[in-house]
Amino acid sequence: MDDRTYTADAEPGDTVTVAGWVHEIRDLGGIAFIIIRDTTGKIQVKFEKDEMDDDLVETGLNAHRESVVAVTGDVEDEERAPTGVEIVPDSLDVIAEADPELPLDPSGKVDAELPTRLDNRTLDLRKPEVKAIFEIRAAALEAVRDAFRDLGCTEINTPKIVATGTEGGTELFPITYFGQEAFMNQSPQLFKQLMVGSGLERVFEIGPIFRAEEHNTPRHLNEATSIDFESAFYDHREAMDACETIVKAAYEGVAENCQDQLEALDMTEEFEVPDGDFPRLTYEEALEKINATGELDEVLVWGDDLSTEAEHVLGDEVGEHYFITDWPSEIKPFYIKDHDDDAEVSTGFDMMHPSMELVSGGQREHRYDKLVDGFEQQGLDPEAFEYYTKMFKYGMPPHAGWGLGGERLIMTMLGLGNIREAVLFPRDRQRLSP
Amino acid sequence: MDDRTYTADAEPGDTVTVAGWVHEIRDLGGIAFIIIRDTTGKIQVKFEKDEMDDDLVETGLNAHRESVVAVTGDVEDEERAPTGVEIVPDSLDVIAEADPELPLDPSGKVDAELPTRLDNRTLDLRKPEVKAIFEIRAAALEAVRDAFRDLGCTEINTPKIVATGTEGGTELFPITYFGQEAFMNQSPQLFKQLMVGSGLERVFEIGPIFRAEEHNTPRHLNEATSIDFESAFYDHREAMDACETIVKAAYEGVAENCQDQLEALDMTEEFEVPDGDFPRLTYEEALEKINATGELDEVLVWGDDLSTEAEHVLGDEVGEHYFITDWPSEIKPFYIKDHDDDAEVSTGFDMMHPSMELVSGGQREHRYDKLVDGFEQQGLDPEAFEYYTKMFKYGMPPHAGWGLGGERLIMTMLGLGNIREAVLFPRDRQRLSP
Numbered sequence: 114m115d116d117r118t119y120t121a122d123a124e125p126g127d128t129v130t131v132a133g134w135v136h137e138i139r140d141l142g143g144i145a146f147i148i149i150r151d152t153t154g155k156i157q158v159k160f161e162k163d164e165m166d167d168d169l170v171e172t173g174l175n176a177h178r179e180s181v182v183a184v185t186g187d188v189e190d191e192e193r194a195p196t197g198v199e200i201v202p203d204s205l206d207v208i209a210e211a212d213p214e215l216p217l218d219p220s221g222k223v224d225a226e227l228p229t230r231l232d233n234r235t236l237d238l239r240k241p242e243v244k245a246i247f248e249i250r251a252a253a254l255e256a257v258r259d260a261f262r263d264l265g266c267t268e269i270n271t272p273k274i275v276a277t278g279t280e281g282g283t284e285l286f287p288i289t290y291f292g293q294e295a296f297m298n299q300s301p302q303l304f305k306q307l308m309v310g311s312g313l314e315r316v317f318e319i320g321p322i323f324r325a326e327e328h329n330t331p332r333h334l335n336e337a338t339s340i341d342f343e344s345a346f347y348d349h350r351e352a353m354d355a356c357e358t359i360v361k362a363a364y365e366g367v368a369e370n371c372q373d374q375l376e377a378l379d380m381t382e383e384f385e386v387p388d389g390d391f392p393r394l395t396y397e398e399a400l401e402k403i404n405a406t407g408e409l410d411e412v413l414v415w416g417d418d419l420s421t422e423a424e425h426v427l428g429d430e431v432g433e434h435y436f437i438t439d440w441p442s443e444i445k446p447f448y449i450k451d452h453d454d455d456a457e458v459s460t461g462f463d464m465m466h467p468s469m470e471l472v473s474g475g476q477r478e479h480r481y482d483k484l485v486d487g488f489e490q491q492g493l494d495p496e497a498f499e500y501y502t503k504m505f506k507y508g509m510p511p512h513a514g515w516g517l518g519g520e521r522l523i524m525t526m527l528g529l530g531n532i533r534e535a536v537l538f539p540r541d542r543q544r545l546s547p
Numbered sequence: 548m549d550d551r552t553y554t555a556d557a558e559p560g561d562t563v564t565v566a567g568w569v570h571e572i573r574d575l576g577g578i579a580f581i582i583i584r585d586t587t588g589k590i591q592v593k594f595e596k597d598e599m600d601d602d603l604v605e606t607g608l609n610a611h612r613e614s615v616v617a618v619t620g621d622v623e624d625e626e627r628a629p630t631g632v633e634i635v636p637d638s639l640d641v642i643a644e645a646d647p648e649l650p651l652d653p654s655g656k657v658d659a660e661l662p663t664r665l666d667n668r669t670l671d672l673r674k675p676e677v678k679a680i681f682e683i684r685a686a687a688l689e690a691v692r693d694a695f696r697d698l699g700c701t702e703i704n705t706p707k708i709v710a711t712g713t714e715g716g717t718e719l720f721p722i723t724y725f726g727q728e729a730f731m732n733q734s735p736q737l738f739k740q741l742m743v744g745s746g747l748e749r750v751f752e753i754g755p756i757f758r759a760e761e762h763n764t765p766r767h768l769n770e771a772t773s774i775d776f777e778s779a780f781y782d783h784r785e786a787m788d789a790c791e792t793i794v795k796a797a798y799e800g801v802a803e804n805c806q807d808q809l810e811a812l813d814m815t816e817e818f819e820v821p822d823g824d825f826p827r828l829t830y831e832e833a834l835e836k837i838n839a840t841g842e843l844d845e846v847l848v849w850g851d852d853l854s855t856e857a858e859h860v861l862g863d864e865v866g867e868h869y870f871i872t873d874w875p876s877e878i879k880p881f882y883i884k885d886h887d888d889d890a891e892v893s894t895g896f897d898m899m900h901p902s903m904e905l906v907s908g909g910q911r912e913h914r915y916d917k918l919v920d921g922f923e924q925q926g927l928d929p930e931a932f933e934y935y936t937k938m939f940k941y942g943m944p945p946h947a948g949w950g951l952g953g954e955r956l957i958m959t960m961l962g963l964g965n966i967r968e969a970v971l972f973p974r975d976r977q978r979l980s981p
Contacts, residue, residue, distance in 0.1 A: 152748040179942040211942040236747030236937040251702040268685040276980040311672030314586040500981035504669040508613040508645040546710040547934035
């Protein structure tokens with residue numbers, strides 16, 4: 114059945130059948146044109162009314178926009194046509210007639226608000242500049258997977274239904290699991306750590322995470338894609354090296370394979386693969402830089418977390434991807450290892466795009482006693498996490514890793530104004546469907 | 548920090564630091580050996596007690612099995628050593644001491660039941676034959692992704708939190724989502740269909756699905772990995788072609804990249820990439836074949852579903868991967884298209900391994916009116932699915948696709964006795980942790 118020719122492959126002299134959507138109908142009187150659109154592009158179909166079968170002309174010109182049609186005919190050179198060729202039709206079948214009232218205009222002539230676009234994603238994704246985002250997303254994740262394998266990682270899949278969350282209960286979606294209390298996992302953190310103590314040693318996972326945060330911002334989702342890395346015998350510096358490698362690989366994969374998509378987004382000129390090492394600022398240096406600008410109302414002091422505003426001020430100063438290292442232990446999770454020579458300072462790091470945080474990581478606490486103490490200090494019951502902690506008694510190597518927000522990576526790469534543009538069907542407090 | 552040499556790369560004449568787990572200690576009196584294991588293999592470390600520093604010998608020989616250690620020394624030829632080389636140590640550091648009481652023996656000398664293995668996955672995965680399963684799984688999924696891209700597919704990610712299930716409510720895990728009723732998705736079916744009507748046209752997804760079935764069998768999971776495919780302008784036959792391509796690609800990827808892992812599983816000889824076309828039996832032919840064996844207590848008639856026993860009888864007859872096509876419409880889901888010339892017979896198909904069903908697919912109903920009728924006939928409220936059905940009003944092309952059980956693919960490929968062996972952390976009615 115799919116023996117059609119893609120519009121992009123129709124060459125003058127060929128007799129072809131193309132199938133796709135009616136993008137536009139232009140009736141100029143004696144002559145009329147239909148533009149057919151498929152996944153590869155568009156092609157013009159010419160109707161010379163006096164020279165063609167009346168039924169054929171009528172069927173073609175009466176098809177509603179966005180109907181699915183198949184057209185068979187000869188391809189001819191026509192320099193006035195948008196792609197330099199056109200089809201002179203022998204037959205036209207309407208395969209799926211579209212309702213004349215469209216909730217969204219895929220030709221892009223009428224702007225639509227994001228909620229309307231998300232309610233009608235099928236139509237929205239007929240626009241080349243929207244389709245391009247998801248082709249770039251796929252290409253970026255493909256490049257990321259390849260780069261992880263080059264680093265010697267095994268791809269893993271860890272469970273999304275869990276008995277306990279990583280960071281405690283407040284941000285978890287509860288599930289009814291055969292009469293038991295369970296949750297949707299907010300991070301593969303504990304599971305990937307269990308894997309570095311196994312024979313796999315170095316692993317990655319790309320999968321969904323679920324956070325019941327009541328945020329309502331352009332950069333938060335309640336279901337997101339997390340790109341997770343963890344390696345035995347790595348310290349936080351090596352984990353940062355790996356992070357830089359992976360983020361650059363994503364950009365390189367897009368630069369190599371998605372020039373058409375970047376053009377559809379009008380980004381060919383501005384898209385740049387990050388070059389050079391990402392600067393590594395300590396938290397203390399970051400505070401100094403922010404305070405020196407005088408742009409915040411308050412002076413930041415040791416122990417303060419960085420507000421969105423502070424991140425923006427710092428991002429403007431640095432102007433490229435960068436790391437913030439050596440955070441105060443008190444504001445990093447208990448499973449992040451402190452520096453051996455100063456327990457006030459952790460090995461935790463964040464990797465930042467100038468506009469927002471992309472990555473959180475660090476060397477992990479691999480010593481059983483310290484880990485159990487950490488649970489208690491966090492107010493968590495170590496017994497509930499015994500499935501995890503007990504493995505630390507049987508030879509858990511030092512290890513480090515991080516989690517990268519997949520949608521934030523795409524959002525910052527493409528300069529999207531809202532993270533929901535980087536997800537086919539976003540989930541937020543208001544949106545559960547489609 | 549990870550400037551260690553992998554055991555597999557230690558060459559005679561080198562001075563190296565290897566780090567890994569204490570696999571075995573053999574004390575022969577004047578001489579003793581420690582076998583160190585890392586992700587690449589094992590290496591022998593020799594202690595000549597009279598010629599070495601007492602502290603070094605004592606530290607080494609007192610290390611408990613499965614402790615993490617780092618050993619620095621010279622690599623020498625030693626034909627009696629398991630790998631033909633050994634390390635003469637200058638120093639040995641115990642990095643993470645293991646408890647002497649191990650809940651599971653990674654050396655494999657003591658057998659463990661599956662529940663014990665799953666409770667202690669970190670230790671279980673130190674066994675080469677267990678690690679091999681997950682390296683093969685990763686390689687198979689990598690090959691599957693590559694093959695999908697060769698077919699012109701875009702990889703997508705669809706939401707796992709949904710307002711409605713595909714097949715109705717009985718097999719869904721309910722979630723509390725900001726005070727609303729929601730569910731964990733049992734299939735990306737509806738979402739991938741929405742994508743074939745978009746500019747993407749041909750898509751795949753590899754992701755988790757969740758089924759609240761109360762099955763307790765060696766081949767069911769409550770959280771599984773689904774490999775999903777859907778293409779615009781495909782009919783069920785083309786979807787079967789794609790299915791065959793993808794399954795063969797998985798086997799080929801493993802054959803090409805996992806010979807060491809197949810050896811660890813003692814499968815080098817028996818592992819075969821399926822060759823030739825998978826036979827395509829109609830449902831009616833399948834019934835005849837089963838009935839002809841006389842092995843079932845009952846004679847199967849049109850409309851009967853195939854029991855596990857019937858599948859086994861048929862699988863034994865066919866002896867290779869095969870399709871069952873042209874199922875009775877009444878036992879296939881409403882979204883599967885019936886044959887135009889006979890509404891009693893659907894375009895639905897299953898792809899079978901001789902031991903079990905792997906794939907379910909078909910051409911889809913793309914006509915709005917028929918689709919809405921189907922919901923009603925299934926006893927589902929079409930309004931609850933309006934987010935999906937309404938897109939069928941705006942130019943939905945004919946399309947077909949399928950879903951392949953990722954764990955069943957690995958289970959049948961490797962002849963595993965229980966599907967739980969193909970998942971790092973399986974979820975079933977009893978098991979929610981780790």
